[in-house]
Structures are given as structure tokens and as C-alpha cells.
Amino acid sequence: MKELRQTLIQSIFEVFEKMFYIFLEPSDVHFLGFDVEADIDFQGALKGSLSLQLSHNMAKHMVSHLLNMPLDQVTDEHVQDCAKEATSMICGNFITRADHQNAYDFSPPQFFTTPKGPWPYSPDEKSESVRLNFDSDSGRASVMLSLSN
């Protein structure tokens, strides 16, 4: 799990820096009160799910940077599409790094305006999970990877 954790961090940094021009700082603080969440499931040699939680400010900055638009023009639909795409990109990038050989199936990303609850929520008894927290000038983000056995 330690290697996968490092791989996941690399994927998160690459997606945020290349697509959103946001430089994240890892944080040991378990933030609460995220505003939006997007989840995706993956299935192949590895099986599990990945969730991305964002503060509203972070989500709006991601849209603003990605689409080169003023913050005050960012809509809820922009935020939803951007959060789902970011989750999909992080997951795909992570899987490609973790298992370059095999093909995987991915569920369509799901979006929630009210996150399911403060993490860590009870993971499946048969799963391993890792949670990563990040802070930045643009807001906060958290990523949770759960692997099923």
C-alpha cells in the first residue's frame, strides 16, 4: 500500500499541476467540511474506488484555471463537470502508473454536492484504503483510494 500511496500522490500532483495549474501541499490535517465530491470505481487486476473531495473555493479555482474564465462566471455545472473529470483523470493516471500492462473498466464518475460524510467513513471490511489531504492557495482537496481484496 505504501508504494501505491506514492503512485497516487504522483498522479494527483500531475493532474492538478498540468490541467489546473494548482500546486498542492500535502497536509496531515484531516479537514472536514468539503463541499463537493466525485467518485469513480475501477475494475481489473486491481479493483476498488477513488473519491475526490473539494472545498468550493478549490473547485471554482480548478474550473477557472482549466477554462480560463473569471471566478464569478463559474457555475455549479462547471464545478460538477470539472470535479468528475478531475476524478476520472486521477484514477486513470493512477491505474496506468500502478498497472501499466492490463486494461481496466471504469464506472462513469458520480458527483455529490454533499459529501457522504466525514472521512474516514467505515471502509468495507475487505478493503484497504488510503486517504491523502492537500492544501493550497486555491483551497483544500482530499483523495481517498479504496482497494477491494
Added chain:
Amino acid sequence: MSATALIVDDSRSIREVIRRIIRISGFGPVRCIDAVNGREGLEILSREKVDVVLTGIHMPEMGGLEMLAEMRRQATLQNLPVVVVASDAGLRRVKNATDLGCGKFIRKPFYPEEIKKALADAGQLQEAGQDERVETDIDSVDF
């Protein structure tokens, strides 16, 4: 006369990003058409003359590789240049795309230069002169 690029992705953000890259990359004039999945992409290809296709892989109803496979079964679309832009870029997935005649596989996240180079390599979009105006459809940018 303008060239036409078909952008197939279920994310409006990604379609807009690619559209903007085309707009600022010095190709001219380029008309961009959007599709939200492979089925809609094929429908557009059946009625529009398209010069290059950029497509994602995982989309509802019909994915990009299924669309590509169907394109290669049609005589008029067999040689149409296709660029795949996807985060799912394992060896097997890239081989699937290459076997179907994908000219270039760009892994997300990407730099704008990667899209520009792939389109330049496809050879269907001409470099614009400095004073040449670049055309794009911007209506579908609205969310």
C-alpha cells in the same frame, strides 16, 4: 476553406479545453464540432465532412474505441486521422487504439503542445498565416 475537427468527449470541460487549444495553436481556419459520445460522433461523421477526430475512450452509450472500430469498417472513414486523448493509457489500451488505426495516443493530463503537435502530425489542419483569422464554433461552450 476551413478544416473541420470533431471533438468527442463526455466532459464539456475537456471539449472546451481542446477547442481552445486548437483556437490558439495557429491553425487556421478550423471549425470545431462537439459530440458527447461515440454514437453521436458517428452520427456527425455520417453527415459532415470531418478532417480530424479527437476522442476520449470511456463515454456513456458508446466509447471512443468502439466508435473508432466502426469508423474503420466504413470505407469513407477508414483513413480519417484519429487522435485518442485519455487518462486510461495502459499498454493494452494503447495497443487496442493503435490496432484500430489511432494515429496518436495522448495521455491525460496533457500539455497544450501535445494536442497541437498531434494535430500538426495528422496533417489535416494547415498552419495559419499571422494575419489569417481562425474560425471556431463557440456556441456550444455554454454550459
